[in-house]
Amino acid sequence: MKLELHRAPLYEALLAYRDSGQRTFHVPGHKNGQVYRAAKHNESHLGREPLEQSQLHMVTREHVATGERQEPLQHTALWEEKHQEEQSQSNIVPTRAFLEMMRMDVTEISGTDDLHHPEGVILEAQQLAADCYGAEESFFLVGGSTAGNLSLLLTVCDEPGSIVLVQRNVHKSVIHGLMLAGAKAVFLEPWVDPTSGLAVMPSVQTVQAAVQAYPEAKGLLVTLPNYYGMGADLTPIARICHEAGMPLLVDEAHGAHYGQHPELPASALSCGADGVVQSTHKMLSAFTMGAMLHVQGTRVNRSLLRQRLAMVQSSSPSYPVMASLDLARQLLHVRGAQTFTAGLAAVSTFKRGLAELPRFRLLQPAALQQQVLSADVEPADQTAHASAAQPEQMHGQSAAAELGHAAAGYTAQDPFKAVIYDGLGILSGYGLQQQLEARGCIPEMSDERYVVLLFSLGSTEEDAQQVLQALQDISLASTEKHTRSPEESGEHMREEKHYISTWNNFQEKVTYSEPIPFSLQPIREEHTIEVAINECAGRYSAEMVIPYPPGIPLIYPGERISPTILARIQLLRDEGAKFHGVTDASLQTMKVMKNQ
Template sequence: MEPFFSPILNALIKHAQNRPAGFHVPGHRYGQALQQDFQLKEPAAHPAVWFTSIMQLDVTELSSTDDLHHPEASILEAQQLAARTFGAEETFFLVGGSTSANIALLLTLCEPGEKIIVQRNVHKSVINGLKLSGAVAVFLSPQVGQRSGLATIPTVEQVGDALRLYPDAKAVLLSSPNYYGMGVRLKPYAELVHKSGIPLVVDEAHGAHYGFHPDLPQSSLADGVDAVVQSAHKTLPTLTMGAMLHVQGNRIDREILRQSLAMIQSSSPSFPILASIDISRAMIDSLGNRMFEQSIAAAASFRDWLRQQSTAIEEIEYDIMAMETDESTTHYTDPLRVVIYDSSSRLSGFELQRRLEQYGCFAEMADPRYVVLVFGIQASLEDNEKLQHAIEVINEECQSSAKASHKEDNAYAQMYISERTATVTAGISDPVSFSRERFNNQHVERINLTEAQLRISAEMVTPYPPGIAILNPGEIITSMNIEQIRLLSEAGAKFQGAADPTMQTIAVYHKKDENNV
């Protein structure tokens, strides 16, 4: 345990306490610009009430603050403290979320046309990084739970097979844990990849809290991974867009990485976001295990309550231990994430999420089958009671309405599992080029989705959340893809990357150009 100490916050407070006369950006001048009289539609919504305290700390790069892209003072000290706390050799603070780190890593690791082995079910930021770098991706299909239909990461054996097939690959990129809190220990993966002399990088966006309590999983940094990306804002008390990139070892050129981060991130980073990352680290150093005890207890209490109820709303039955895996690989689930669903199939995940919101409970995400609940720092008994009440009322409403099961949702639930199980047999993809020439290709047409089977997609189709692409440009569209997109759209999913938000149509390459894709 250490005294609370945040060098970035201290620097900002000291600067504000000096009552500076600001002749610099940003334009709000420490919030003074809001101190004006104007007509309000809602009296409680005066911006000065809500934003002045934040704006007092929202400054630019000054001699009394620091520069994120060339840190020498408070930011440098804060990053060094974070590296010590999280177990890295070097830590970079990010103001563009994990997205900025994923893109910067791909720009660092791959020149145009070079291969990288990538887990198939990655966040769209990885796909965008492939586009910007012009790399060639070899996709590995994930392991899939037979009952849940949820994907984790490829097997160690798959990674080994891919390395033998493509010995010129520059790196391996995996994503663990998934959005549902399911992951694996990565030591055997790191050892295998390192035998090929290349780095293993991991998108650990949902695991910034890992390793700081006996009930929490260990971070992949402890398994020897070369670069780990964490969204601090997801599970730590950090402002949205605050994230970290941890690096260790000598397999990644850190100077090129710094240059890549400078290209991707704003030249005017948010100091409140930077300070909030530092505050999270300082809280961990000061509180230790105690920081997470209440949230772990709240999630466990809710799980216990749910098991004792006779409602149709249940927690997912995790089945990751039943998947094929190397004996040295250990699976885990995040105790701060509770995944629920309607076992009677009356409600899809999207509908259950909407019903919860009607009673003031807002979930992290939903898909056609599940709802993901995240129990954050200091999750309260009052919030638990509100959630329990909502579930009780929703269950009673469903039973009294005698509503017939959603046939489409049931069909999707089966297809959802079948499609993901089928991807296991797909194994290792052929190399998929993400060259800029392909994305500048003008020979694209838009056709009805129902007519797109066996055509080559010219756009990325990404239901959000969780932001994992169903299709990437250059991939062949299967009948399963079409059915999955149709059912997701009918269930209310939102799509990013696709020009037609209704997903009635999809962009494909002209048949005469397909051989050049």
């Protein structure tokens, strides 16, 4: 079958359904939004309902405070306001746009195909996706990348106790997949960028050592890029896995756009990955929860994968979400690299403007920092300029070469992830996010040092200008902040230092763990005790501690709580991070195992 790249077959099928005017005698129960349109029609024919007698003599706080004579409520402006408010609360009718979407919210009927046994428009849409993203086969996901990570692990871990090599700083969905599979995880220590203190992915040496130590492993799962858009070339890691006969699985949730433009890093598939999960909704144009799973080669059992997908995905998938995946693919197929022209122009505007705000800095790989310096400084002045630069600006290509292979842990940065921080160390990442939000700019996430500003193919020059103006206002306002104590200003004075990112407490000089068993067997309450967090060091956790975002567990149940990890949990707590998985959301206490 010849693929027609300009088409969006699933979306077109929904349009045809919407315009057919057929009577629906099937789910969903809202009947193409008819239930709300009927309510709206009825409301237009109804007069105002009288308020109850008890409501007629309510008085305002001002009446009570001043002792004024109480007037019946229906004779006041307050009565009118309250009546309208109650009417709107009791008869909320969806907007026209929402109702239009409901007309395309269908189910598996003639002409719309079946996600779990595609033979028509869904099959064609997935084939087009595979062609667009360079896969042999692609699957639509309606449960986000979580569904993809679960299904991949349940596929490669095809028997209880299967050993799988796993990068330690993975999303919580990977930990949940290990639990569902009853697998044994050999955790690999990620390489940590010495400049930023952020964990990226395991080094080639770590992968090689783990593969040699556990040749029976069913596969390797890594995350690339990380939440900050940091990464490196996956090709040598794919080669190591394939030489050992095991598949390379990649959680590329934040890299659905990779490989689609010369200025973007290479995609995991082009580097040789066997199974790749992408959140099409994160960096492309699909609806939230829309994602894709791409596979190539014979190392992933696709028949079993289809079964696993049917297990973890709804049997009633959202057709609007799937149609949005179809449209996101069609946009790339038709426009190609031009899809990203406007977004990259917005990023360029932002970076040029940021360079004029010396207080705020941009996280970039060392080689890119050197390129920026070289472009801005005359050759004769480069040495002097470099000596006066901050440490993160001093690592050029020659410095990277001196660092040897370790420097290869962070050689690529997603240009759409602008990771900024306060070079003066006055505002933490959380504090800077709050300041930006107060000025109408909502970042993707923050941590104790950094703020992640997420641009995309949908970003505009106006977006860049607004966030630059916000940063300029914040910078100007700092004059007053400097005259006040940290307690008065509500900000935390910070020292310039490295921050350890989310990775496990490995022993010194050991870059991978022993096989750690996971299961769905719950920890029984009588085996746990809740203790003050200051007393948790050395104990074994009975719960998962997950800063969110980015959703990477610092601790999983059964893991020993090291002093280093405990200190990091307390630091993030004190800086204002939000946590998933914990009983005490304030993290003044933690659940730990008894008698350990």
